[in-house]
Amino acid sequence: MLAAHDQARLDALYESMSRASQEALGYPVARDFDYAPLYRFLQFPSNNIGDPFQASTYRVGTREMEREVIDFFAALFRAPHDDYWGYVTNGGTEGNLYGLYLAREMYPNGIVYFSEDTHYSVAKNVHFLGLRHIMIRSQPNGEIDYEDLEESVRLHRDVPAIIFANIGTTMKEGRDDIRRIQEILKKLVVQERYVHSDAAFCGPFAQFLDPKPAFDFAEGADSIAMSGHKFIGAPMPCGVVIARKRNVERIGRSIGYIGSMDTTITGSRNAFTPLLLWYAIRMMGEQGLRKRLARCQEIAQYAVEGMNARGIAAWRNANALTVVFPRVSETLKSKWQLATQDAISHLIVAPGTEPVLIDALIADIVKEQT
Secondary structure: OOHHHHHHHHHHHHHHHHHHHHHOOOOOOOOOOOOOHHHHHHOOOOOOOOOOOOOOOOOOHHHHHHHHHHHHHHHHHOOOOOOOOEEEEEHHHHHHHHHHHHHHHHOOOEEEEOOOOOHHHHHHHHHHHHHHHEEEOOOOOOOEOOOOOOHHHHHOOOOOOEEEEEEOOOOOOOOHHHHHHHHHHHHOOOOOEEEEEEEEEEOOHHOOOOOOOOOHHHHHHEEEEEOOHHHHOOOOOOEEEEEEEHHOOOOOOEEEOEEEEOOOOOOOOOHHHHHHHHHHHHHHHHHHHHHHHHHHHHHHHHHHHHHHOOOOOOOOOOOOOOEEEEOHHHHHHHHHHEEEEOOOOEOOOOOOOOOOHHHHHHHHHHHOOO
16 A cells, blocks of 8 residues: 555645646646547556557557558558558657658668758757758748758759758747648759658648648658647647558568567557557547547637737747747746746647636736736
């Protein structure tokens, strides 16, 4: 039995996390999920070790559900029906690392191009992989500067181009247009190229936007990474990466110890998160994701209009769920857990965000300004 003081610590932690969860507006995490029917699976030492499309000697896992999750998002991302592969990752960073890893195996001497608004983990990933990179300017809305990209690629047109495209930048939810990027590469006759789409937050709903951003396989992506805990919702970080199967086959190797191919970043893999994502997409389907998006967009616009009405210069990119406004004080940054960088702060309307929270934040900002 747990000691009384340890039980008290757990109870206090639960209360603290419960309060913090209700006041987190700056990060893309859905809070309206309920996975109670799956808790019974936590009693097993589950592990999806190895390739999700192959059996393993270790059978305490959820490979079948994982494959269905992959199939769902491969279809959503318009992947070639006979040339896709994927797995459930620990989150967007692992998915991005995987895409860059495949690109490096194809083009070891390639140069990675990404904008200055790219997530901080990408610079770390290219360092891990020993890849050269060039940072490209961003436009004010967070989208990559295509003229700067074209000029940079022109100067290195004899080197394979690895494009890291943002489908929703960290602070402004700017979306790079990979159709336009592919046109630049074609114009410069760069035939050795790889395009990865980082759709960490926007992946589950980008296809439903009008106009739809150019980010998927049909538009020229070679791999796409997304998070599962952000828009769909999960009690722990998770994600999905989808890639062209022919590129994955380059890096796979058979491992007798596990009775499967080694094709993922990690050896042992979480077998509970594929179950969470499978349950969520079975419960919601495409129609449910569309409804979540519509509700979030409604509240994001409510936030912009509410802030502007109170003299706060807030804005959002077209169809974005991220609302950008002038940098707040350290007090409000801490209270509302607001992501802040340079002169701006932002809030993100993830599923579970209600107007009452927006109203409370606006009231706090106005109070400090008066």
